[in-house]
Amino acid sequence: DAKTTQPTSMDCAEGRAANLPCNHSTISGNEYVYWYRQIHSQGPQYIIHGLKNNETNEMASLIITEDRKSSTLILPHATLRDTAVYYCIVGTGGFKTIFGAGTRLFVKA
Amino acid sequence: GAVVSQHPSWVICKSGTSVKIECRSLDFQATTMFWYRQFPKQSLMLMATSNEGSKATYEQGVEKDKFLINHASLTLSTLTVTSAHPEDSSFYICSASAVGSSYNEQFFGPGTRLTVL
Numbered sequence: 001d002a003k004t005t006q007p008t009s010m011d012c013a014e015g016r017a018a019n020l021p022c023n024h025s026t027i028s029g030n031e032y033v034y035w036y037r038q039i040h041s042q043g044p045q046y047i048i049h050g051l052k053n054n055e056t057n058e059m060a061s062l063i064i065t066e067d068r069k070s071s072t073l074i075l076p077h078a079t080l081r082d083t084a085v086y087y088c089i090v091g092t093g094g095f096k097t098i099f100g101a102g103t104r105l106f107v108k109a
Numbered sequence: 110g111a112v113v114s115q116h117p118s119w120v121i122c123k124s125g126t127s128v129k130i131e132c133r134s135l136d137f138q139a140t141t142m143f144w145y146r147q148f149p150k151q152s153l154m155l156m157a158t159s160n161e162g163s164k165a166t167y168e169q170g171v172e173k174d175k176f177l178i179n180h181a182s183l184t185l186s187t188l189t190v191t192s193a194h195p196e197d198s199s200f201y202i203c204s205a206s207a208v209g210s211s212y213n214e215q216f217f218g219p220g221t222r223l224t225v226l
Contacts, residue, residue: 034214036217038153041200041220041222042219042220043113043115043202043204043217043218043219043220044153044202044204044217045217046214046215046216046217049214085152087152096143096155096158097143097155097204097215098155099145099152099153099154099155100152101152102152
C-alpha cells in the first residue's frame, strides 16, 4: 500500500499558487519525499524531492514539516498546462516506488 | 535531464499474439528498471523490478511467465506480453534509476499503449 494520503482532487485559478498537501505520517528517517505529476496519457514527470529541508526549483517548492509527517507542494503561478495528477511518494529512490491515487489538480481560466 | 524512451508508443495486436515493449535510458546507465501498468482512471501499478544481468522480481499477482522481462544491458530492458488477451490492454510505463545517483531518482518513459483485439 502507498505510504501517503492526498486529497482526491483540487481546483486552482490560473495564475494563482496551487498548494497540494500530502500526509506521510509513517515516513522513515532515511526516506525522501518525491513529487511527480502525470499529464493525461503520458509518463510521470519528476517535479521535486526533499529529505528534511524545504526545496525549490524552477518548477515548484516543497515544504516539509519539521516532524516530516506531511509536506506541501507549491506551484507558485499555476497555468492551464499544470492540470495533471500529482503524486506524492516516499521512499529511498532506487528501490521500488508505490504510487497512491494522487491528487487531480484542475487549473481553471 | 535524463531521458527514458519506450518503443513502440502504441501497439494494436490480435488476441493470442506476443508483444515486446522496449525501454531505453538514452543518456545514462540504469542499474535498475521498473515496469508499471496503468488502467484508465487508475494509478500506476508496479509490475516488476529488473536489475541488469539478473532475473526480474515480480510483484504479487503478476504472472512472470506471461510478462517476460529481460534487462540485458545498462541501457535496455524489454517487457514481452506473451499470448496477449483483451484484459492485458493497458498503458505500460517503464522507469529507470541511474547508476551513482545520490538519491536514486527515477526517470519515467512516455508509456506504451497496448490494445489487444
